[in-house]
Amino acid sequence: MTPSAPTLAFVESPVQLLNVLEWAHVRATAPGARPLDGIPPQRTRAAAAPAPAPVTDPAPAAAVRIVVLPPTDPMSRGQLRRMAALARDEGHEVCWQEARGSRLAPLRALAALARDVRAARTVVVGDPFSRYVQLLLTLVRAEELVVVDDGTATMEFVAQTARGERLVRWHRAGGGGLPGRVRELAYAPVSATARRRFTPAPVAAGGRRADRRVELFTAMPVVPHGAMTLRANEFAWTRARFGPPRLTKGTDLVGTSLVETGVVDPDRYLDAVRALATEHGATRYFAHRRESAEKLRALSRATGLEIVRPDLPLELTARRGPVGRTVLSFPSTVVHTLPYALAGTGVTVAVCEVDPAWLTGSATPRARSFLAGVTDTARDVRRLPAGTASTAG
Known part of the structure; x- marks a missing residue:
């Protein structure tokens, strides 16, 4: 990978990648918003402007480095590749990092990403329930952690973090017998560390101490607990670039x-x-x-x-x-x-x-x-x- 990016995003699904683009657009265009790493705001377009294909005006180079951790199913991978092309059209850098498919793939991916994760000032994640993302979160030293929507799972994420509970997908019943319980016990320290990342805490930032900010970027009707700030996702990028x-x-x-x-x-x-x-x-x-x-x-x-x-x-x-x-x-x-x-x-x-x-x-x-x-x-x-x-x- 190229030299470390101040803003690093991890996505595992097409919807997560779309919501990273929506977040980057809002951060770059909203009045009073902090531009991404000093990048000047981009121009906006009227939502009703017809466009059969995405507009590809020149955009700032690599405002966000987006790391795609693709699943194995072909449909998801195909949509992710299409979304990656749209992200590159917007001026973002997209890296494709295989983290599944073999026993060694997760370890190889972790080794490839560790330096960038530690160096990033802002880390954006699309699925806080993902075990692989939780493993990466144990390395995070960023001043800012952002969670973008992963669908309705965001509603459960907010509820569980507010109650201080273990992060478990709403449709998962657990189980797996004794081997499953052993795996859960072995993974518990990683999961606990990842949960703590969603609470503001002092971090070392450029030789100084600062409180890590935690932001939730969502279209879901949620009320985050006091540890998080909320930024609404109204699909402004989608409406500006496509349709009606x-x-x-x-x-x-x-x-x-x-x-x-x-x-x-x-x-x-x-x-x-x-x-x-x-x-x-x-x-x-x-x-x-x-x-x-x-x-x-x-x-x-x-x-x-x-x-x-x-x-x-x-x-x-x-x-x-x-x-x-x-x-x-x-x-x-x-x-x-x-x-x-x-x-x-x-x-x-x-x-x-x-x-x-x-x-x-x-x-x-x-x-x-x-x-x-x-x-x-x-x-x-x-x-x-x-x-x-x-x-x-």
Whole structure:
């Protein structure tokens, strides 16, 4: 890697990379905001200015060094490469660092990144639940730590840090028997150190002592605890660079990975999608990047929906268009982000509740209340009761 960057970001998903771009844009353009490492503010554009492709005006060189720690699934990797190209167009440096796929990959990645992590003055992370990110956080000496959205998981992150709890994803039930418990015990010191990084504390900065700042950059309806400052993510970069979209006469349905995470029963999910498509005249199904090909084939056969595999996060895909005048979704991140990304376009975002009867026997006790909270706190959306997507059986 090239000489250490003062601002270093770690992302593991396309949405995280998008939100790093949104954060960098806000920091560079918002009135009174501190520019990134002395970089002068960039020009802004009217949100309604049409643009079929991202605008690539000259931008400051390498305002942020973004380190991509890609997952192994092809869909995520493909979207990440597309997002990396957009980030480079914005003048950021993007480094692709494999940290999975073999036993030695994590150690090699840690060795390659350690110097840069220790030298960075600002560190941006997209997934505080990631064990690999938590391991990197043990090396952080930065004056500022920023957490950007990783979807609805941000809501659980804020709640857990406020309560001083161990960081655990809401759909994870734990387990793994004795080997799993042994791994948890061995990892506990790393996890505890990472949690402490999200609390302001004295750090050595250029030969002086300073309190580390902790910022949360989010589109989620959260109230961070006193240790964090909040900066709203209203998808200003997305609206400035893309759209407005052409609207179709049909209705689009947004897919979810609730089946893949073991929360919702596959048959119940298929029935719910079929009912929604029939009731609302949906014609297209935007697949989540984690949905399996087998599941999507079954959905297509059962519903007649056109399955669309977006090559970018849905916020960008919808903003670029074409998009339906109504977008339906189950409880997920997009019911919070699409109203921002599609503001002023005339698109209605609707969210369908998840019936508790759809949950699997392995779903955590937290799943029901968490999904209800995602729905109840969504702003500027139309709410559909679970009965709207009633299932047979």
